[in-house]
Amino acid sequence: MTKKRLQWGLLSTARINERLIPCLKKSNHNELLAIASRSRNVADHYAESHGISRAYASYESMLEDPDIDVVYLSLPNSLHKEWVIKCAEAGKHVLCEKPLAISPEEVSEIAEAAKKNEIIVQEAAMMRFHAQTSYVRELVVQEKIGIIRMVRGLFSFTLKRPDDYRFDSKMGGGSLWDLGSYCVSFSRAILGAEPVEVYAIQNDKRGVDLSFSGHLVFSSGVFFHFFSSFDAFAHIEADLLGTEGHIYLDMPWLNRLNRSATIQIVCDDGSKDESTFSDGLDNRKTDRKIYHKVNAYQDEVESMTRSILYGETPVISLKDSFNNISVITALYQSAREGKPIRL
Ligand SMILES: NC(=O)c1ccc[n+]([C@@H]2O[C@H](COP(=O)([O-])OP(=O)(O)OC[C@H]3O[C@@H](n4cnc5c(N)ncnc54)[C@H](OP(=O)(O)O)[C@@H]3O)[C@@H](O)[C@H]2O)c1
Incomplete structure (x- = not known):
């Protein structure tokens, strides 16, 4: 252009x-x-x-x-x-x-x-444009916490607007479409892989999933579990457990200019483990990376602009969206049918 x-x-x-x-x-x-x-x-x-x-x-x-x-x-x-x-x-x-x-x-x-x-x-999907998401991907690639065994995500709030389209299944309502979709996208992005099997349970008292609990299995053997809800205290968090450490994010899928986002990385400190059970819980060091005043919506706009003006590869390709939405529809199918779905 x-x-x-x-x-x-x-x-x-x-x-x-x-x-x-x-x-x-x-x-x-x-x-x-x-x-x-x-x-x-x-x-x-x-x-x-x-x-x-x-x-x-x-x-x-x-x-x-x-x-x-x-x-x-x-x-x-x-x-x-x-x-x-x-x-x-x-x-x-x-x-x-x-x-x-x-x-x-x-x-x-x-x-x-x-x-x-x-x-x-x-x-x-603003979260995918936030620098912390690509940083976590880097940590995974560098095996900063060893081989990843498990990822978790949680995104909830209490939806108090009775007329909101989120309560209408025909409008694409439901906590998985609205909130859990971030968790699914995050797990796929930071692992750089697609799940091979999903299993889910939902609470759909109002005709849409007010609460949704989903499990994804990746071919590498990583388990991902998430919970999304319109019917719980507002809370967000994500974490990853590896063979040699743990990563915790306190703001994985929201972006507020007045609130920083912190990534906490806990690993062995290299000292000799002299505890009774040699469980390693006492020999730890913690590193933190803090993102102050990041506006990921600005990054989203500028990234889209560079793709249009200069042909930069979009952060989220249509194939990526296709895959995310395939996982979400498989999760809904699993919750309806009460059985795991192979992808
Ligand atoms: N990236 C993020 O951080 C983020 C956060 C929140 C929401 N979202 C996404 O943004 C989208 C909008 O969410 P929102 O909560 O901002 O929406 P909203 O405030 O409920 O507004 C939706 C708008 O759509 C228009 N509309 C057209 N047909 C409609 C219909 N049949 N019923 C209701 N509205 C209709 C209305 O605009 P007019 O009356 O002007 O035509 C309405 O203001 C969703 O896809 C949601 O997933 C993203």
Whole structure:
């Protein structure tokens, strides 16, 4: 692409836009040009309150604007595929919120439309753009804690908005699509591998999984266990246990500018183990890497921009999204059928 600046349009007035808007405004390579909503009043009010120059009263009308290069798509999950394809057919690149779609078949349709229309589509799973995720991958590759045996992830909060689409299975609701999808993506990314088998249990009292417990087995023998919930105290954490150490992350899948993220690495300190049971619990050293004021949404925007302008390989390929969504649908199948699913 010969342009040096990209013009963006926001497709919907979703709450998550609040994280992207300051990043687009701050970026040297991007300009936030337009907002589209299903309602004229909402679009106009949103444009005025966020300092956006063009307001569209339908998603279609924004896609007809020839000045828009990239669309940030933040609709409920079940609408992603339809609107990513409409954006592609209008010749717009798309940064689409996670999950990119709600079945692997939908991702294939998106990939076909992206190829045909020569545009870039990328899933906006912010955590994958955060420097700490690639750092953990480096630690795994370097065998900093030896051979990985187990990974765990937890992501929960209490969902108190009764009308939220997250309570509607037809809209792609459920705690696995919303929260557990981060855990699955994290495990695949840091292990650099795909699971061969999954097993899951869910609590679906409201027609969607309010709580979900999933297990993945990788061909190397690593076990990954995660828990996601809309029905528990807000908590996030991830950890990895290896043959020679332990890694703990206190903010693996959220990003707050006012809160640092810490990676704690515990290994043997090299001293002689003189404890009664020689269990090694007393001979330890702890290293910490702290990320202050990192804005991973900014990194997500800039990375997408480099892919469009300079052809940089996207952090999350469509094949990667396809694989993540295949694992998620297999986990749902396992929870429904009460048996492990081979992938
Ligand atoms: N990356 C992250 O950190 C992160 C965090 C939160 C959410 N997300 C993702 O972002 C997406 C949006 O989540 P959100 O919680 O921000 O959404 P939200 O606030 O519920 O807003 C969704 C928007 O979609 C539009 N919409 C179109 N048809 C709709 C329908 N039938 N029902 C409801 N809304 C409809 C509405 O905009 P108009 O009325 O303007 O048309 C609405 O404001 C999801 O895919 C979610 O997984 C990502």
